[in-house]
Each structure stands twice: as structure tokens, then as C-alpha cells.
Amino acid sequence: MYEPIRTGSSGTSSDFPHRSREEELDIQLAGHLAALLAVTDELRSLAPSADLDTAAEQLAEQVARLRAGHAPVRASVSVAVGSESSALHDRAHALAGRALVVAASRADTTAAILAAERMEAHAAARNLSHAG
Template sequence: MYEPIRTRSVHTVTQDAQYPHRSREEELDIQLAGHLSALLAVTDDLALTEAAESIASQIARLRGAPPARRTAGGGRDPEALHRRAHALAGRALVVAASRADTAVAILAAERMDAHTAALDALRLVGAP
């Protein structure tokens, strides 16, 4: 009634696989560098040069090469940018903690604090 299976399952794990494997640490490095790159883009949009340089140095350490940079965008809502940066720094903090990368964890926590303070300042300025 059914035809027998004649090929090996694609789900079979073999020791001599023909494709490269990455370790958990390598995957976390890639994920962390991605979160930091997104944070760098938002930080550049906010024109926070000192913070952007410290983020760029951590990305260069993780990737082994300096990150691509762009000029400040301008014209975007600063409150939305600070919210986005705060969220990205939070994601970076979580990955840095699981990776046990103290330098990035401290940097991410500092960025979260800075963006929280900036959001509070924007609310005070905008409040009647």
C-alpha cells in the first residue's frame, strides 16, 4: 500500500556533515554584534558621538572589524529613537549576560540609563 522510504532522513544527525557548525558562543557573538549594530545606527541618528564610538569599539571587538557607519539621519522623532535605543540596549544586555560579557553588559546598562534619562527629560520639556 505504501512505498518504502529509500533515502535517509534529513533529520539524521551525522558526525561528518558537509556544512559548517557554529558553537553556542559563536552564535551569541553574532547575535550580540547584531543588537549592538542596530543600537549603533540609532545612536548615530541621535548624534551621540561618544556613545556611538564606545558601541562601535565593542562591535569591532566581537566581529574583528570595524562596523559600517552612517551619518546622522536627523528629522526623526527623538522620543521614538530613544525608545528604540532603550529596547535595543535591553536586548544587548540580555545576550551579553548570557554570554558573560561584562564590558558589553555594562555598556548596555549605561545606554539604557541614558535613554531613560533622555526620555524623562523629553517628557518634562513637552509637559505643560
Template sequence: MYEPIRTKSVHAHGPHRSREEELDIRLAGHFTALLTVTDELRVLAPAAALDDAAARLALRVERLLGHSPLRAAPTEGVADAAHVTALHQRAHMLAGQALVVATQRGDAPSTALAAERLHAHAGFLFP
């Protein structure tokens, strides 16, 4: 009939994360992705507001994970308006995702940061 399973299940025992830990990891991931896009925007369209946002995003990720986020080196290039708009769209989407997770966590500082970034990128996209 059926041959018995001879290997251990990939769903076997082991340490499991709590819901809060999973939400922390997801939120840190969204903020790290948002930080990467923010760093790209800082190179293509420098602004003090973006510098401030990048610093606060990095600090928030550090508080969530316990260590500084990995940061990719932004690409050098010409500030093509279509590319800058696409980056703002991506940042807007990431900020929205972070806002949802931060709200689920009940994390007021993260919720405020995500909402602020969502509003800032929406201001660029929908003047």
C-alpha cells in the same frame, strides 16, 4: 504514493556555529543597530556623551566581529522633539536586547555598556 525527494535538503550538512558564536553575532547586531540610532541622535541632538557612546559601541562591535561595523550616514533634518523621543525609545529597546544577550554570554564589558546605554536612554525618556 509519494514522489522521492530529488533535491538536497536546505538543512543539510555544513559548518554549524557554536552557541557562543551565535550569541556573538546577535550581540554585535544589537550593538550595531544601537550605534545606528546613536549616530542619528548625534546629528539631531549633538552631545559629547553620544559621541563617546558611539565610539565605545563601534569598538565593542569590532571586538565581537573582528572588523569595524558598517555605519549608515545619518539623515540630516530638523530636530523634531517627537522624532528624537522615538529614537531614544528605539535605542532604549535595543540596549535592553543587547543587555539580555550580553548577560547570556557572560560578557561583563558588553553587559556594562548595554546597561549604561539603557540607563542613559531611560534618563531621557523618564526624567
């Protein structure tokens, strides 16, 4: 009724490249941090601050480290009409949370500390904008 399988279900190991769990986590963490950097740059264009400048530098360094020295692509950000800093802080907080989870699972203390600091900063900024 069924034709027998003639080769292994996964084929040969040379069919496609394999990544280790650590490599996959590096890619994931770099992606979350790069997204957080993009939102940070957007916030910097709305309300420049030394804290956001420092955070952007640190995020760019971590992304470059995780991407084997390749610096993240950063576009000059123009403020979109209707951009609201509260919504950006919400998004940044969520991205930092995702980065923290991945950093913790790969035991990357430096990235975890940076992500936690960014979560705190965006939570504080969010609370200030909701209170005002």
C-alpha cells in the same frame, strides 16, 4: 506504505557549517549593538553631545571586537523629516535591553555594562523629553 529513510535525518556534518552557541550569541550581540550604534548616530545628528559621541565610540569598539576586528559600517546620517528624539530614545532603550540580555547570557561583562549604561542614559533622556 512509507519508504524507509536511507540516510540520517540530518545528513553529514559537512553539509553545512555549524556554529557554537557562543558564536551565535556573538553574532546576535554584535547585531544588537550595531543597531544601537545606528540609533545613537541618528540621535547624535539631532542633538550632538559628548555623551553620545563617547557611547558611539564604545559601541563601535564592541561591535568590532565581536566581529573579529571588522569595524561596523557607519553611514553619515541625515536627519529625517519628523524625526523625534523621544521615539529614538525609546528604540535605543529597547535595543540596549536586548543587547544586555544577550551579553548577560554569554557572560560578556564589558558589553553588559555598556548596554546597561546606555539603557539608563536613554531612559533618563526619554523621561526628560516626556516631562518637557
